[in-house]
Amino acid sequence: MPKPICLAVDAMGGDFGPEINVPGSLVAARETGARVILVGNEDAIQAELSKHRHNDVEIEIVHTTQLAGMAEKPSDILRRKKDSSIQVAFRLVREGRAQGVVTAGNSGAALACGMFILGRINGVDRPALASIMPTLKNPVVLIDVGANADCKPYNLVQFGLMADILAKHVLGVVTPKVGILSIGEEEGKGNSLTKEAHALLKSSSLNFIGNVEGRDVFAGNTDVIVCDGFVGNVALKLSEGLGNALASMLRTELKKSIWSRLGTLIALPAFKRFGKKIDYAEYGGALILGLNGIAIVCHGSSPARAITTALQQAALFVDKKANEQLVAALHVNTELSLFSRAGRTLASRQEASAL
Amino acid sequence: MPKPICLAVDAMGGDFGPEINVPGSLVAARETGARVILVGNEDAIQAELSKHRHNDVEIEIVHTTQLAGMAEKPSDILRRKKDSSIQVAFRLVREGRAQGVVTAGNSGAALACGMFILGRINGVDRPALASIMPTLKNPVVLIDVGANADCKPYNLVQFGLMADILAKHVLGVVTPKVGILSIGEEEGKGNSLTKEAHALLKSSSLNFIGNVEGRDVFAGNTDVIVCDGFVGNVALKLSEGLGNALASMLRTELKKSIWSRLGTLIALPAFKRFGKKIDYAEYGGALILGLNGIAIVCHGSSPARAITTALQQAALFVDKKANEQLVAALHVNTELSLFSRAGRTLASRQEASAL
Incomplete structure (x- = not known):
């Protein structure tokens, strides 16, 4: 046993x-x-x-x-x-x-x-925070939501590989669709970080579907969305803040007249079901992967x-055994990983020479 | 006349x-x-x-x-x-x-x-998109929401100076409170861009209040929030997407039973007032400043x-005459501007030497 x-x-x-x-x-x-x-x-x-x-x-x-x-x-x-x-x-x-x-x-x-x-797991450059968020369809994993404020392109690829394992084994998605958070649907859109990461993700073993815009995060057509920890943290906290602000505004309006109070009372079970659907408590917490x-x-x-x-x-x-799966996924992407490491070494040399 | x-x-x-x-x-x-x-x-x-x-x-x-x-x-x-x-x-x-x-x-x-x-206005390095957004209190100006995906720290200072003029003359705020979108309230929190921009903003003529977190954007305690165009565009579109997703989820729940439909009907004026409050049509569009x-x-x-x-x-x-005010504000911050230009030239030299 x-x-x-x-x-x-x-x-x-x-x-x-x-x-x-x-x-x-x-x-x-x-x-x-x-x-x-x-x-x-x-x-x-x-x-x-x-x-x-x-x-x-x-x-x-x-x-x-x-x-x-x-x-x-x-x-x-x-x-x-x-x-x-x-x-x-x-x-x-x-x-x-x-x-x-x-x-x-x-x-x-x-x-x-x-x-x-x-x-860290051997081969993981930067552990990252993954948050499971409710959407109109299935939950989405947003990674990184705050562990790494400044990232290199290959970090985003590792985030994708780690969150893919999470989506597969914890959320039960057979072939997770992995996207990168950006500011336009076309491949050429984004900042220098996402454009480089996009190219790396395309050559990885992931089921990469390309750029995902802010407005598509909650549509639920993607299972994993990668981003740097600064953008992810802003996105996570903004969602929380906006949800609270909207709820508070709606509550204020609904309390303004005896009629709307009555209407709210009658529709209460619907409000409660809605509340449960978007309650972060149902989604646990942020997982530190890696x-x-x-x-x-x-x-x-x-x-x-x-x-x-x-x-x-x-x-x-x-x-x-998600961590073992994770090591295997990193192994499959070794070439990519080697390429990234080479890129990183090159970058640090340049940084050093610029001093 | x-x-x-x-x-x-x-x-x-x-x-x-x-x-x-x-x-x-x-x-x-x-x-x-x-x-x-x-x-x-x-x-x-x-x-x-x-x-x-x-x-x-x-x-x-x-x-x-x-x-x-x-x-x-x-x-x-x-x-x-x-x-x-x-x-x-x-x-x-x-x-x-x-x-x-x-x-x-x-x-x-x-x-x-x-x-x-x-x-561009003479002295403006990068024109930026400013969006006026509803909050729990007064509207907030978020800048840049998509014109500049990659920014230097001094760009964020100019964004602040430009949006400050907008808040003063279009929104009628006497002394706008200007914050920088970041991932923690303390000065030391953020990514390398926001940490450097924070220092520059502090020494500017602006009424700078420091870091603002994603969850505080809609609280309405800040009049201007600066960020790079990548983060701002993600924030803007995410807010739009989340607002739509929440409305759609609530609508689905409210339509599920005859009772909740009845309740909604009775409370309809409240829902309408709420809708008007958060309707982006009331807030116009994004202003290209600079x-x-x-x-x-x-x-x-x-x-x-x-x-x-x-x-x-x-x-x-x-x-x-907001554009004239803008030129004057840039002028007051000339020292800062000169410092930034020097920084920029140094950076481009380093970039060139790294090739």
Whole structure:
């Protein structure tokens, strides 16, 4: 019998700590059969556990003494908070006691822990943040949503290769359609980064469909969209902000008269279904791809449901041996990879000579 | 008595041609007192004019014989369509017969006509597209939304200076708050472009408030947000796409049962007010800033209302002598400008030596 999947949860992470991480973990453990290690202050975790039925799932607690703040500098957390729940949770993965980690804590710290505690998969130049977003049709994976503000063209190809594996094994898409976020449909449109990346993606093993414009992201005709981490982060946060702004404007208008209040009340189930469809909690968090182990960072204000979804995604990722698939995909694209490396070396030489 | 403002309209532009451009122009002429020159096929324009009252406004027709397609290459339009309505409309501004031009036609062609027919204001390195967008509070000017896919830090400073004038004189903001679109609130966050631009903006004459994140764009706490044309175009089109996707999802849910249909019907006035609030037609089009003359590009599917708004904005821009203000603002920031030029020359030398 294979060893069951074991996942570590940063129980103190996020705006609500154990209150959301514990119940979210219990549901995930029950639904996936995975063992969950709750990392954090034992008393706080036990207090929350006592409020829920949990004798039917495998739960372990690893006690930690330090707290990593949401606004603290990642480098400070890494250096000075060796016994923080976020750092210990990542260490459990490095030590092989867990195969994946979920945190709703400081996302910069999660990236730093991923890089320095877990380390990159051999051959991955830059790990990246992948976000699964709702669209009019199937969800789309947007990568990178913030790990790498400045990218080289070959980084975008690796992002595509990593997100392709995610779409295949976690979202169940047989042949993911991979596009590049740009500012025009034609191949020649874009900035210098996307134009070069476009050429590389075309020669990769991916099912590359070309440029995707901002207005097409939510149409749902693409499974994976690659971009640099600056553009991706702006896109992700802009979507969040616009969604909230529109909801707030509509709510204001609907509350203005007794009639529209009545209408809203009658149509409430429809508003609720709509809310569920676009609720990011249903989509978990952002996956850090390219690490030795899978790590998922949830929004600081995540509800328990988002923690459950993230753990389910992590369990699927581990179960499907996605990281091994990823190494294989990088291998298939070795030539491309070699070409990129050559390009990179050339570029660094030029940078050096320009100094 | 000062000469009245005269504006040229590309009457054939957009998906609907004279059908929207003519009535849109008539309303604007009536409301602003500006003279409007309708440029395009005279028969088509006359046919549309005959459907509306127009003896109370000053309208002139300039007949053209060629049509510039929405999908045609801008360089082809510029070279081979000398008698297209879009090109002739821009030429009227160069010849001093009009002070501004509005088109719902090919936006790439409008940019090309702006650059090659009107030319840049002395001292402006790169003209840019400014879009006025609705937010929870006052409208925000996002610049650049697509004219310059690759930018240098000092370009972003000039974008800020130009949009500041727009916010002051067209939107009536006394001291516009200018931010830079980035991926974190702290000064050190962003990509290499925004970090360098941040430093330059701080030393400019602008009321610079620092980094603005994607989620804050629609909160309405900033009057001007600068970014490169790639990021801005993605942001603009993403907002448009997300707005449409959310509306479509909500509509689907509301249509699912007889009860929610009834509720929607009762709340219809609220939905209509909401629709008007976020309708881009109320916000005109994107202004090309930095040219000798003002040019506004409307969405291809613009209704007449958008043409009217664009003409009103153009009339205000001319009336407030915004281009002269712009020259003055560039002058105040000369030191910065000189510094930037030096930086640019150095950069091109490095680029040349790297070849």
